[in-house]
Amino acid sequence: HYLHGVVGEAESLFAYVQLQPIKTSHAPNLRFSGLNREKRYRVTTVEPAGQVGMMLIQPPKWLKDGVEATGAALIEIGLPAPILQPAQALLIEIKAI
Numbered sequence: 001h002y003l004h005g006v007v008g009e010a011e012s013l014f015a016y017v018q019l020q021p022i023k024t025s026h027a028p029n030l031r032f033s034g035l036n037r038e039k040r041y042r043v044t045t046v047e048p049a050g051q052v053g054m055m056l057i058q059p060p061k062w063l064k065d066g067v068e069a070t071g072a073a074l075i076e077i078g079l080p081a082p083i084l085q086p087a088q089a090l091l092i093e094i095k096a097i
Helices: 061-065 071-076
Strands: 002-007 011-018 040-046 067-070 088-096
Touching (some): 067 071
Antiparallel strands (some): 040 088
């Protein structure tokens, strides 16, 4: 899987892309580099093309409800990655609060 992003002062957009099935039962956490460690952020998904295909029975809760966390937590710990169907992408919006 791949995580690429464009980081701005108040808003950032990341693309999480899964080209092939993963070989483990849990994907590594998504860690968002480039954020300000001192700020708090609201993380949500953006689905302009509709819902992304998942391989999980229970996707991570933050996908549905969003989550708030510090930049330090998002950089060092990250968020649980969803297991997407092959050739799927998920846009993740991160806004400073």
